Amino acid sequence: MANSVSIRNLSLSFGAVTVLKDLNLDIRDGExxxxxxxxxxxxxxxxNCIAGLLEPTxxxxxxxxxxxxxxxxxxxxxxxxxxSYALYPQMTVEKNLSFGLQVAKVPKPExxxxxxxxxxxxxxxxxxxxxPAALSGGQRQRVAIGRALVRDVDxxxxxxxxxxxxxxxxxxxxxxxKRLHQSLKNTMIYVxxxxxEALTLADRIAIMKNGVIQQLDDPIAIYNKPKNLxxxxxxxxxxxxxxxxxxxEFSGKPVFRTNGVDFSLDGYEANGPLTPGREVVLGVxxxxxxxxxxxxxxxxxxxxxxxxxxxxxxxxxxxxHAGHTMSVRIAGARRYAPGSQVRMSFDMRLASxxxxxxxxxx
Amino acid sequence: xANISTLNSTAAGFDAVSPQVAGPSGRKPRKVLSRRNIILxxxxxxxxxxxxxxxxxxxxTSMKGMPEIRMGNIFSPPLEITFEPWAKAWASACTGLNCxxxxxxxxxxxxxxxxxxxxxxxxxxxSGYALANWRFKGSELFFSILIVGAFIPYQVMIYPIxxxxxxxxIYGTLTGLVIVHTIFGMPILTLLFRNYFTSLPEELFKAARxxxxxxxxxxxxxxxxxxxxxxxxxxxxQVTGIWNDFxxxxxxxxxxxxxxxxxxxxxxxxxxxxxxxxxxxAATLLTGAVPLIVYFVSGRLFVRGIAAGAVKG
Numbered sequence: 001m002a003n004s005v006s007i008r009n010l011s012l013s014f015g016a017v018t019v020l021k022d023l024n025l026d027i028r029d030g031e032x033x034x035x036x037x038x039x040x041x042x043x044x045x046x047x048n049c050i051a052g053l054l055e056p057t058x059x060x061x062x063x064x065x066x067x068x069x070x071x072x073x074x075x076x077x078x079x080x081x082x083x084s085y086a087l088y089p090q091m092t093v094e095k096n097l098s099f100g101l102q103v104a105k106v107p108k109p110e111x112x113x114x115x116x117x118x119x120x121x122x123x124x125x126x127x128x129x130x131x132p133a134a135l136s137g138g139q140r141q142r143v144a145i146g147r148a149l150v151r152d153v154d155x156x157x158x159x160x161x162x163x164x165x166x167x168x169x170x171x172x173x174x175x176x177x178k179r180l181h182q183s184l185k186n187t188m189i190y191v192x193x194x195x196x197e198a199l200t201l202a203d204r205i206a207i208m209k210n211g212v213i214q215q216l217d218d219p220i221a222i223y224n225k226p227k228n229l230x231x232x233x234x235x236x237x238x239x240x241x242x243x244x245x246x247x248x249e250f251s252g253k254p255v256f257r258t259n260g261v262d263f264s265l266d267g268y269e270a271n272g273p274l275t276p277g278r279e280v281v282l283g284v285x286x287x288x289x290x291x292x293x294x295x296x297x298x299x300x301x302x303x304x305x306x307x308x309x310x311x312x313x314x315x316x317x318x319x320x321h322a323g324h325t326m327s328v329r330i331a332g333a334r335r336y337a338p339g340s341q342v343r344m345s346f347d348m349r350l351a352s353x354x355x356x357x358x359x360x361x362x
Numbered sequence: 363x364a365n366i367s368t369l370n371s372t373a374a375g376f377d378a379v380s381p382q383v384a385g386p387s388g389r390k391p392r393k394v395l396s397r398r399n400i401i402l403x404x405x406x407x408x409x410x411x412x413x414x415x416x417x418x419x420x421x422x423t424s425m426k427g428m429p430e431i432r433m434g435n436i437f438s439p440p441l442e443i444t445f446e447p448w449a450k451a452w453a454s455a456c457t458g459l460n461c462x463x464x465x466x467x468x469x470x471x472x473x474x475x476x477x478x479x480x481x482x483x484x485x486x487x488x489s490g491y492a493l494a495n496w497r498f499k500g501s502e503l504f505f506s507i508l509i510v511g512a513f514i515p516y517q518v519m520i521y522p523i524x525x526x527x528x529x530x531x532i533y534g535t536l537t538g539l540v541i542v543h544t545i546f547g548m549p550i551l552t553l554l555f556r557n558y559f560t561s562l563p564e565e566l567f568k569a570a571r572x573x574x575x576x577x578x579x580x581x582x583x584x585x586x587x588x589x590x591x592x593x594x595x596x597x598x599x600q601v602t603g604i605w606n607d608f609x610x611x612x613x614x615x616x617x618x619x620x621x622x623x624x625x626x627x628x629x630x631x632x633x634x635x636x637x638x639x640x641x642x643x644a645a646t647l648l649t650g651a652v653p654l655i656v657y658f659v660s661g662r663l664f665v666r667g668i669a670a671g672a673v674k675g
Binding site: 074085 | 563565566568569570571572573574575579583584587588
C-alpha cells in the first residue's frame with residue numbers, strides 16, 4: 001500500500017528546547033493512526049508540523065508522495081479538527097462549513113452541494129442556520145469535523161477532538177469518528193492522551209515520550225507486547241503490575257526471583273537469552289492473573305486480599321504477595337472479603353519482562 | 363425486607379424535611395434603614411455631591427447674565443435663564459483677532475479627531491493582530507521597543523518632532539498633528555489589540571489558516587468581527603485623549619487651526635475687557651461635551667460588546 005504521510009528525520013526545537021527528535025513515521029493510505037502520549041510529549045507539535053502550522057527545524061514531510069515541508073497548510077490536502085472546536089463564532093454553521101471553500105473560490109453550486117453532503121453525513125442539517133454559541137459541545141465538534149469534510153481532503157488531522165466533551169458524548173462521538181473512517185476510508189491522524197480512544201480507534205498507535213516515538217504498533221500488540229517499561233505503564237487501566245527482581249537459574253530453567261519468592265517463567269516468549277543474574281522487571285496485567293482457578297501447568301502462589309474494589313462488570317482485588325501489592329481483575333460477580341486467602345496463577349504467555357537498566361523488553 | 367427499607371427511607375425523608383418546617387436558619391436580612399445603610403449611603407451621597415457641585419455651579423453660572431453673577435450668589439439658581447453666554451461662547455467670543463467663538467476650534471478639533479482616531483486604530487489593530495498571531499522573526503523585540511515607547515515622556519520628543527515635521531514641510535498643518543496623534547497612540551493601542559487578539563483562542567487562527575485564509579482575510583473575516591469590544595475601548599481612549607489634548611495642539615498647529623482646547627484656553631485666559639464668567643463656563647461645558655457624550659453613548663455599547671463577546675465560540 002502506498003504511503004499517505006511520511007515523516008523523515010523530523011526535528012523541531014524552540015530555542016534550546018527540543019520538542020521533536022529525529023522522528024520518522026510512515027502512515028499508510030487509509031490508515032487510522034493515533035499519536036498517544038501524556039502532555040508535553042510532542043504529539044500535538046507533530047500534528048501541527050504535519051498541518052503546516054509549525055515549521056520544522058529539520059527534516060521533511062511528504063503527503064501523497066509530495067514534499068510539503070514548506071507548503072502552506074491549505075495546499076497540503078489536510079483538514080484539521082481542534083479540541084476547542086475553533087468554530088468562527090460570528091458565522092452560522094453553514095458559513096463555518098463553507099468558509100474554506102469560499103476562500104478557495106469554489107463555485108457556489110459546488111459549495112452548496114458539498115455542505116449539504118457533509119451536513120447529511122454528520123446529521124447537522126437542522127443546525128445550518130444556527131451560530132456556534134447556540135450549539136451543544138457535541139454538535140459543535142460535529143460541525144468542526146464537517147469543516148474538514150467539505151474540503152475533500154486526503155488526510156484528516158484530529159487534535160484531541162473529544163477532550164472537551166463529557167464522558168457520554170465522548171464515547172458517542174468516538175463511535176461516530178470510527179464509523180466516519182470506515183465509510184470515508186481517508187487517512188486519519190488522531191492525537192489524544194486518552195488510551196481508551198487510542199485503543200478503540202487506531203489501526204496503529206504511536207506512543208510518544210519526550211519527542212520520540214516509543215512504539216508504533218497495532219493496539220493489541222501494544223497492549224500485550226509493550227516494547228519498554230514506559231509503554232507498558234502508560235497503556236492499561238489499572239496499570240500493569242511491576243515486580244522488581246532478578247533472573248536466577250532453578251533446576252536448569254530461568255526463573256524470576258523477587259524478595260526470595262520464585263516465579264516460574266514457563267510459557268514466556270523471550271526476545272533473547274534469559275541470562276541468570278540479570279536485574280529485571282516482571283510486568284503482569286491485572287487480568288492476566290488467575291484467582292482460585294488452578295490450571296494444571298501453572299504455578300500457584302498464595303496471596304492475601306488487601307482491598308476489594310467492585311466496579312460492576314469487574315471486580316478489582318489488591319493482593320499482597322512476596323512483599324508486593326498486585327492488582328487483579330476478576331469478574332464482577334466473584335467477591336472476596338479483605339483478609340481472605342487466595343491462590344494466584346500467572347499467565348506467563350501474556351506477561352512482559354523488562355531489563356531493569358535499559359527498560360527494554362527482553 | 364423491601365417494606366422495612368421503604369419505611370426507613372420514608373422516616374429519613376421526614377427527618378430531612380423537619381428543619382425546613384422549623385424555618386430558615388441564619389440571620390434575617392437587615393432592614394433598609396439600619397445604621398450601617400444610613401452611614402454607607404450618607405457617605406456616598408456626600409461624595410457624589412462633592413463631585414457634582416462644581417458641575418452644578420458651572421451650569422447655573424453659564425445660564426446667568428453678568429449682573430446676576432456680580433451679586434455673588436454662586437450657588438443660587440439663575441433668576442432669569444439666558445442662553446446668551448452659550449451662543450456667545452460658540453459663535454462670537456474673541457480670541458486675539460478672531461471673533462467667531464469656539465465654533466472654529468470645534469471644527470478644527472473634529473478635523474483632527476476623525477482621521478487621527480481612524481488611522482491610529484486601523485494601524486494599531488493590524489499591528490496588534492500581526493504581533494499576536496503572525497510571530498515573525500524579531501516580533502518580540504519589535505513589541506518591546508513599542509512598549510518602551512509608551513514610557514518615554516512626551517515632552518522629550520516635542521522638539522525632535524517639530525524638526526521632523528518642518529523637514530517634511532507639514533509643520534503647523536492639521537496633517538502634521540494627525541500624524542503625531544497617530545504615532546503617539548500606537549504603543550498603548552497596539553498593546554491593547556495585541557493582548558486582545560492573544561486572548562482569542564489560537565486554534566481559531568489555525569483553523570482559518572487550514573481553511574486557506576491569508577493575512578488580510580483572517581483579519582477582516584475572522585478577527586475583526588470578534589474584536590468589536592476592543593475597538594470600542596480603543597475608540598473611547600483615542601477620542602477622549604485626542605479631544606482633550608492641549609500640548610500637541612498648541613505646539614504643532616497655528617492659531618487659525620488651533621483645536622478647541624487651545625481656543626478654550628485662549629478665551630478663558632483672555633486679558634482684554636471684563637472676565638465673562640458665564641461665557642467661560644459655557645465654553646468649558648461645550649468643550650467637555652464631546653468626551654462626555656462619547657462616554658455616555660459608547661459606555662453602554664462597551665458593556666454590551668463585552669457581554670456579547672463573552673460567549674465562547
